[in-house]
Amino acid sequence: MDEAKTENKMTVVALVENEPGVLNRIASLFRRRAFNIDSLTVGRTHRPHISRMTIRVVAGPEYARKIATNLQKLVNVIDVRVLDNEPHVERDLALIKVRNDDADSRNTITEICDRYPARIIDVGPHVAIIEMVGTETIIEEFIEEVRPTGIVEMIRTGVVSMGRGTRIHDTKFINRRALLEAAAKARTGNGRID
Amino acid sequence: MMILKGSEIIMECLLKEGVHVMFGYPGGAILPTYDAMAKYEDRLHHVLVRHEQGASHMADGYARATGEVGVCIATSGPGATNLVTGLATAMMDSSPVLAITGQVPIPAIGSDAFQETDVTGVTLPITKHNYLVTDVRDLAYTMKEAFHIARTGRPGPVLVDVPKDVQNAETEFVYPDSEIVLPGYHPPSSAEEHEIEAALQLIADSKRPIILAGHGILMSGAMSEVRELSERAQIPVSLTLLGKGAMPEDHPLVIGMMGMHGEACSNLAIQEADLLIALGMRFDDRVTGNLKTYALNARKIHIDIDRSEINKNVRADVGIAGDLKTVLTQLLPKLPRHSHLDWIGRIRDWQEDSSERDILNYETPGILLTAQVINDIWRLTGGDAITVTDVGQHQMLEAQYYPHQRPSTLLTSGGLGTMGFGFPAAIGAKFGKPNEEIWAIVGDGGFQMTLCEMATAVQENINVNIAIINNNFLGMVRQWQELFFEKRYQATPMVNPDFCKLADAYGIPNRLVTQRDQIEDAVNFARGIDGPTLIEFVVEKEEMVYPMVPAGADLHDMKRRPKPGEA
Ligand SMILES: Cc1ncc(C[n+]2csc(CCOP(=O)(O)OP(=O)(O)O)c2C)c(N)n1
Ligand SMILES: [Mg+2]
Numbered sequence: 001m002d003e004a005k006t007e008n009k010m011t012v013v014a015l016v017e018n019e020p021g022v023l024n025r026i027a028s029l030f031r032r033r034a035f036n037i038d039s040l041t042v043g044r045t046h047r048p049h050i051s052r053m054t055i056r057v058v059a060g061p062e063y064a065r066k067i068a069t070n071l072q073k074l075v076n077v078i079d080v081r082v083l084d085n086e087p088h089v090e091r092d093l094a095l096i097k098v099r100n101d102d103a104d105s106r107n108t109i110t111e112i113c114d115r116y117p118a119r120i121i122d123v124g125p126h127v128a129i130i131e132m133v134g135t136e137t138i139i140e141e142f143i144e145e146v147r148p149t150g151i152v153e154m155i156r157t158g159v160v161s162m163g164r165g166t167r168i169h170d171t172k173f174i175n176r177r178a179l180l181e182a183a184a185k186a187r188t189g190n191g192r193i194d
Numbered sequence: 195m196m197i198l199k200g201s202e203i204i205m206e207c208l209l210k211e212g213v214h215v216m217f218g219y220p221g222g223a224i225l226p227t228y229d230a231m232a233k234y235e236d237r238l239h240h241v242l243v244r245h246e247q248g249a250s251h252m253a254d255g256y257a258r259a260t261g262e263v264g265v266c267i268a269t270s271g272p273g274a275t276n277l278v279t280g281l282a283t284a285m286m287d288s289s290p291v292l293a294i295t296g297q298v299p300i301p302a303i304g305s306d307a308f309q310e311t312d313v314t315g316v317t318l319p320i321t322k323h324n325y326l327v328t329d330v331r332d333l334a335y336t337m338k339e340a341f342h343i344a345r346t347g348r349p350g351p352v353l354v355d356v357p358k359d360v361q362n363a364e365t366e367f368v369y370p371d372s373e374i375v376l377p378g379y380h381p382p383s384s385a386e387e388h389e390i391e392a393a394l395q396l397i398a399d400s401k402r403p404i405i406l407a408g409h410g411i412l413m414s415g416a417m418s419e420v421r422e423l424s425e426r427a428q429i430p431v432s433l434t435l436l437g438k439g440a441m442p443e444d445h446p447l448v449i450g451m452m453g454m455h456g457e458a459c460s461n462l463a464i465q466e467a468d469l470l471i472a473l474g475m476r477f478d479d480r481v482t483g484n485l486k487t488y489a490l491n492a493r494k495i496h497i498d499i500d501r502s503e504i505n506k507n508v509r510a511d512v513g514i515a516g517d518l519k520t521v522l523t524q525l526l527p528k529l530p531r532h533s534h535l536d537w538i539g540r541i542r543d544w545q546e547d548s549s550e551r552d553i554l555n556y557e558t559p560g561i562l563l564t565a566q567v568i569n570d571i572w573r574l575t576g577g578d579a580i581t582v583t584d585v586g587q588h589q590m591l592e593a594q595y596y597p598h599q600r601p602s603t604l605l606t607s608g609g610l611g612t613m614g615f616g617f618p619a620a621i622g623a624k625f626g627k628p629n630e631e632i633w634a635i636v637g638d639g640g641f642q643m644t645l646c647e648m649a650t651a652v653q654e655n656i657n658v659n660i661a662i663i664n665n666n667f668l669g670m671v672r673q674w675q676e677l678f679f680e681k682r683y684q685a686t687p688m689v690n691p692d693f694c695k696l697a698d699a700y701g702i703p704n705r706l707v708t709q710r711d712q713i714e715d716a717v718n719f720a721r722g723i724d725g726p727t728l729i730e731f732v733v734e735k736e737e738m739v740y741p742m743v744p745a746g747a748d749l750h751d752m753k754r755r756p757k758p759g760e761a
Contacts, residue, residue: 017377
């Protein structure tokens, strides 16, 4: 299965400095340039000062590149990639609360969950919560199947993506003050005013 | 080891960055920094403005005249919000401005404290970058970063918001002497070899090429490279408003400004060209007109330092993100000579037609025209002054009737079109270029937006000549009303103060000019005084700026002034 292509959606991945206000800058950019975003996720990486964003847009590669060049202009955005033809994996997570108050619906839901990478993680007398992790497409298929049973609440995290293989998207950057303090120490007195 | 207060660190950083003058206005949250100024007075001059908008435009005018970072300072809340128009102006025209604002103390942030405004939030979309400094230990390198970001790559305004307690806190002052390395900030510099080859190929294939010369040429300092490109390949050069000075306007290959009020020959040449070589310009709607019909016959080479400008409005066949001087230096050694005699001949024909329509060639007894005033100022100043305009008809007429020979001698708000810019920006320019003759050419409308800075000019005894083009109208808006709203002059006629009396009140020597034969005397009077002067030129009320490409119309679809006798 080719996981990279879902409709004509494009994925942009950005490494950003984990500083206050960075998300605000990015949101402001999207609003100012009237970029239409399908989903946006931000999360931590293995580096304490770096966050990583996955941006999904319903658009062609040109539009995605436009977003990328604009993102790259932000000082706190370290590196941007358009996952265009690059093979990559993607995952979305959904929590879906469904009606569960008769045997019929209970059976249907268990039956559907068995056919998908979905788990029932909370069950009560009236409703149950399903956790489903997968590609956007498969989550959407799943949602359509459970919909007739009665979805009462739902949240999706939005897609996160990662290129496959050894093309690593990473940065050596730590944080700024650390960099400068290290440089100052190494200089012993240099650059100071007496 | 040197322990300094945050406020003193700000001053030390300004000195380290070579700043000698700052424009500002005090208030509670910035008071510690003002207090520190006393210690630095001999090396760092503070200009007290009368409105913070003036400070932002002065810093911008300083930056445009010198290419160096212009600095403005304001207090929190209303002081900082008054800078907003100036920052937006600087942002649109890529002008390196540093704004320092006071902020309420850190514990008070978010509590709607007295004079608290989320200034980094407010200015986020109108600065290249901004900072809220929350630790005095971050202050010095934040300042260094701020200067670096403001002046490198595509320059722009940067704001540093400093809470009052950070100004008061003490730390060891260490100014990072190494190059600033920012992980996410790498302005492009040179072109790839294949890009250069592709550009050369398009030039070789072209029979009707034209160079579109923009502001980026001035900022990159690529004037001589552009000239060599033009001369060697015999390519005519059309200028954007901010690109004026990229090549001397009396150069035979320069065919004048492009766009809404550009020279007809420039606009026609763009529409007939088979190659546009766009250098440091961004295809603003005021220069392209209707994009659907823009330069349809032409392939496009677009070189700009901002990658996001390439393919933004106009699709480039060869798009190069890089520093113009660097890229042209790569290209020129491989550029053979070309000649385009037919093409240049065709442009000459259009130019002849234009000069027949030139208002200066009309008999206009008894009335004074803006075009005449500006052309006479050009003649009397030897075409060598720095002119700083406001926004409106007088601005476009200055662009048409004051040819500029040198870079950075026309300072004007192009992208934002900010009324009120001209006079304070002229003051800032004079601080940057004390040996140049400076003329603020302003409309009666725009001048009234920032005329309070007359007091600043007097307090500093700054030698700026103010030429008010008084048509008793918001003239440019009136022109649109005449052309597109059947002369319904809604909210454009103005009852004005007596500008000369106003100048008297401020103690500024002045002259009133109502006839053409008074111009020379008045201009010479102003030139002879070492300090601010003001001339009010009372001009024809309903003058028109031609040619005009109506907003959104095709670039070749210009409203032209009829030739004499054609009516
Ligand atoms: C701050 C601001 N407000 C409004 C406008 C819209 N505007 C553009 S030109 C103009 C008229 C300018 O009148 P004046 O300063 O007298 O110059 P003139 O056109 O008469 O030469 C106006 C109102 C603007 N550009 N800037
Ligand atoms: Mg006017």
